Every structure is written in C-alpha cells, then in structure tokens.
Amino acid sequence: AAGVIQSPRHLIKEKRETATLKCYPIPRHDTVYWYQQGPGQDPQFLISFYEKMQSDKGSIPDRFSAQQFSDYHSELNMSSLELGDSALYFCASSFYPGQGYYNEQFFGPGTRLTVL
Amino acid sequence: TQLLEQSPQFLSIQEGENLTVYCNSSSVFSSLQWYRQEPGEGPVLLVTVVTGGEVKKLKRLTFQFGDARKDSSLHITAAQTGDTGLYLCAGAKVQGAQKLVFGQGTRLTINP
Numbered sequence: 001a002a003g004v005i006q007s008p009r010h011l012i013k014e015k016r017e018t019a020t021l022k023c024y025p026i027p028r029h030d031t032v033y034w035y036q037q038g039p040g041q042d043p044q045f046l047i048s049f050y051e052k053m054q055s056d057k058g059s060i061p062d063r064f065s066a067q068q069f070s071d072y073h074s075e076l077n078m079s080s081l082e083l084g085d086s087a088l089y090f091c092a093s094s095f096y097p098g099q100g101y102y103n104e105q106f107f108g109p110g111t112r113l114t115v116l
Numbered sequence: 117t118q119l120l121e122q123s124p125q126f127l128s129i130q131e132g133e134n135l136t137v138y139c140n141s142s143s144v145f146s147s148l149q150w151y152r153q154e155p156g157e158g159p160v161l162l163v164t165v166v167t168g169g170e171v172k173k174l175k176r177l178t179f180q181f182g183d184a185r186k187d188s189s190l191h192i193t194a195a196q197t198g199d200t201g202l203y204l205c206a207g208a209k210v211q212g213a214q215k216l217v218f219g220q221g222t223r224l225t226i227n228p
Contacts, residue, residue, distance in 0.1 A: 004158075006217065015204070033214065033215070033216075041220075042204060042218035042219060042221055043159070043204075043206075043216075043218050044218075045214075045215035045216065045217070048143070048214040048215065050214075055214050056214030056215055058215055061157050082152055088156070090158050091158070092158075097208065097214065101155050102147040102164060103146075103147060103208035103214070104147070104149065104161065104164045105149070105161070105206075105216060106162075107158035107159045107160070108152070108158050109157055109158045110156070110157065110158045111142060112156065
C-alpha cells in the first residue's frame with residue numbers, strides 16, 4: 001500500500017539559510033499534518049491543512065510557514081534557520097477527522113534537518 | 117507537563133516474558149493510537165481504539181482503552197527480540213481535533 005512520501009530524507013543547512021520540506025500524502029487522504037521531533041523527544045504538532053486551508057496550528061515558529069496544494073501535497077518552508085531547528089520533521093496524512101473519521105494519522109519516514 | 121504519561125519509560129526484559137505498557141491521562145480522549153517507532157524513522161501506526169473498554173488484539177499485542185477513555189494499555193505476550201523499539205501512545209482530545217498529543221514513549225528492549 002502507498003505510504004506518505006517525504007523529501008528530502010536528509011538536509012544539511014547553515015544558520016540563517018532557508019529550507020523547504022515536501023510531503024505527499026497517502027492517495028485519497030485530504031488532511032496533512034506536520035510534526036517536529038527533537039532528539040529523545042516525542043513528536044510535537046506544528047500545523048495541519050485540510051482542503052488547502054490551515055485547519056489547526058500548534059507550536060510552529062513565525063519563521064516557518066506551510067501550505068497545501070490542490071493535489072493535496074504540502075510544503076513546509078523554514079527561514080532564518082537556527083541551530084535549535086535541527087530535528088526530525090514528520091508529515092502525516094489522514095482522512096479529514098471531522099467527517100466521521102477518527103483522527104488516525106499515518107506518518108511518513110521523516111526529513112532529518114541538520115543546521116550547522 | 118505531559119498530557120499523556122507513559123510508563124515505564126524504559127523497559128528491558130528477556131525474550132519470552134510478558135510486559136505491559138501504560139498510557140495515562142487526566143483528560144478524556146475521543147481516540148487513542150499506539151505507534152511503534154524505529155530510530156530515524158516515522159512512527160508506524162499499530163492500532164486505534166475509540167470506544168471505552170475496547171480491547172483489540174494484534175497477534176501477541178493486546179491493546180485496551182479504559183472505560184472512561186482516559187487511559188490505555190499495551191500488553192505483549194511472550195516478547196520477541198523483534199519487539200524491541202520505541203512505543204508511543206497518542207490521542208485526539210475531541211473528535212475532529214486535528215493534532216495528536218503524544219506520550220513521551222516507552223523504549224522497550226527484548227534481550228535474547
């Protein structure tokens with residue numbers, strides 16, 4: 001079965017640079033979520049989108065932005081990168097949980113971002 | 117403070133033993149998921165429980181949702197070395213909620 005696809009899998013950037021992470025959800029899933037996981041920590045919710053509209057927002061820095069496109073893929077844009085942004089970034093997808101579906105999210109393999 | 121508290125955080129047992137991992141909260145959840153995560157990889161969904169008192173079995177793994185939907189447990193029977201990994205519980209507080217809140221995880225090591 002098709003899974004969530006994330007690219008790139010690994011990314012190395014310098015401080016103050018920008019980065020763009022991409023996520024392709026499971027076919028027919030209309031909702032995407034972004035999470036950040038620091039070393040030894042549990043995933044922390046950043047932001048989610050449904051039908052190209054932001055549907056919920058968590059602890060996402062103002063330096064980060066995201067969007068969902070008409071084909072449901074999503075991109076997380078990160079600017080003015082800081083050392084503390086080094087982490088695993090996961091995208092997850094699901095059917096929209098407000099339409100009778102429980103919030104059963106399927107995660108991608110992640111992008112490991114290293115900021116030097 | 118962690119909304120979902122998992123215990124134990126670390127567990128190391130011998131192959132063939134049984135174990136239980138707990139996920140507790142003072143809040144009610146509309147659903148709880150259990151994930152397993154390998155180092156550097158994304159969490160893999162094992163099960164979703166949605167009804168208070170619900171029990172689901174996945175081979176040697178048994179998942180239970182508390183009657184009040186505030187807690188859950190994962191029981192593994194006759195653990196195998198392949199069960200080694202990080203187990204995370206995660207929940208949505210209300211149906212329709214977008215974000216999942218995660219427990220801090222239980223790192224399980226099964227020794228041969």
